[in-house]
Amino acid sequence: MTMNALISKEIDRLKERLLFLGGKVEENYDGAVAAVENRDGALARQVIEADNEVDLLEVELEEECLKILALYQPVARDLRFIITTLKVNNDLERIDDLSGSIAEHALFFADKPQCRLPFDFSRMASLTRRMLKDSLDSLVELDEEKAVRVREADDAVDDLNRSMYDAARRQILDEPEEVEFVMHAMGMCRAFERIADQTTNIAEDVIYLISGQIVRH
Numbered sequence: 506m507t508m509n510a511l512i513s514k515e516i517d518r519l520k521e522r523l524l525f526l527g528g529k530v531e532e533n534y535d536g537a538v539a540a541v542e543n544r545d546g547a548l549a550r551q552v553i554e555a556d557n558e559v560d561l562l563e564v565e566l567e568e569e570c571l572k573i574l575a576l577y578q579p580v581a582r583d584l585r586f587i588i589t590t591l592k593v594n595n596d597l598e599r600i601d602d603l604s605g606s607i608a609e610h611a612l613f614f615a616d617k618p619q620c621r622l623p624f625d626f627s628r629m630a631s632l633t634r635r636m637l638k639d640s641l642d643s644l645v646e647l648d649e650e651k652a653v654r655v656r657e658a659d660d661a662v663d664d665l666n667r668s669m670y671d672a673a674r675r676q677i678l679d680e681p682e683e684v685e686f687v688m689h690a691m692g693m694c695r696a697f698e699r700i701a702d703q704t705t706n707i708a709e710d711v712i713y714l715i716s717g718q719i720v721r722h
Contacts (some may be wrong), residue, residue: 511577512573515569515573515577516583516586516587519566519569519570519586519587520645522562522565522566523566523590523594523644524645526562526563526566526597527641529555529562529601530597530598530601530604531637531641532555533559533601533604534601534637535634536548536551536552536555536604536608537549537552537604537605537607537611538607538630538634540552540607540611540615541607541610541611541630542626542627544611544615544618545611545615546612546615546616548611549609549611549612549615550608552604552608553605553608556601556605559601560601563594563595563597563598566594567591570591573587585713585714585717588713589644589710592706592710596703596704596706600703600704603697603699603703604696604700606693606696607696610690610692610696613685614686617686620683620686621676622690623669623673623675623687624669625665628665629665629666629694629697630697632661632701633662633697633700633701636658636701636704636705637700639652639654639655639658640652640655640704640705640707640711643707643708644710644711644714647711647715649712649715649716652709652712653708653712656708659704662697662698662701663701665694665698666695666698669694670691673687673690673691706721709721
């Protein structure tokens with residue numbers, strides 16, 4: 506087997522591992538959102554415990570990338586793919602950590618089903634979920650236009666996060682006894698905003714993979 510064929514085979518294996526990791530991260534995100542929506546403490550704990558599996562997958566994928574770099578010294582597009590994989594791998598692990606943070610807040614909310622959140626939870630969760638899906642799809646499909654749309658969508662999530670502060674302040678003034686609940690809600694909203702930032706990082710990495718352009722700034 507030629508060197509190019511060997512590298513191609515390793516790249517295909519990396520893609521499979523990365524997609525598997527992405528699927529696990531999406532699954533945990535969905536679980537965290539459902540735990541909040543349904544005030545489901547048991548589901549929240551499952552999401553928190555699932556973080557260990559994602560951590561292990563992230564380490565294994567990084568080691569695989571480093572092995573390929575050392576053994577095959579890839580160049581051009583193959584090198585860009587491995588660099589992108591290393592970065593996306595880290596972004597996905599961080600997203601999973603943030604999903605775990607949402608699940609931790611869900612544990613608190615599970616005992617307060619009557620309290621209202623000081624922001625549009627459904628819209629925030631769905632916008633962020635769409636960004637996560639589209640960022641991974643742009644990677645699988647090598648779709649630069651879809652990656653650009655993910656970057657643009659981040660503004661809407663940022664706007665929701667900013668509006669949350671005014672709503673939280675009003676709710677604390679109206680219901681001072683619920684200040685702890687509101688603080689947990691603010692922490693969860695920030696976690697969504699940071700997940701959106703991480704998906705934007707993935708989209709920017711995809712643009713780099715496709716075009717060689719660094720668009721972070």
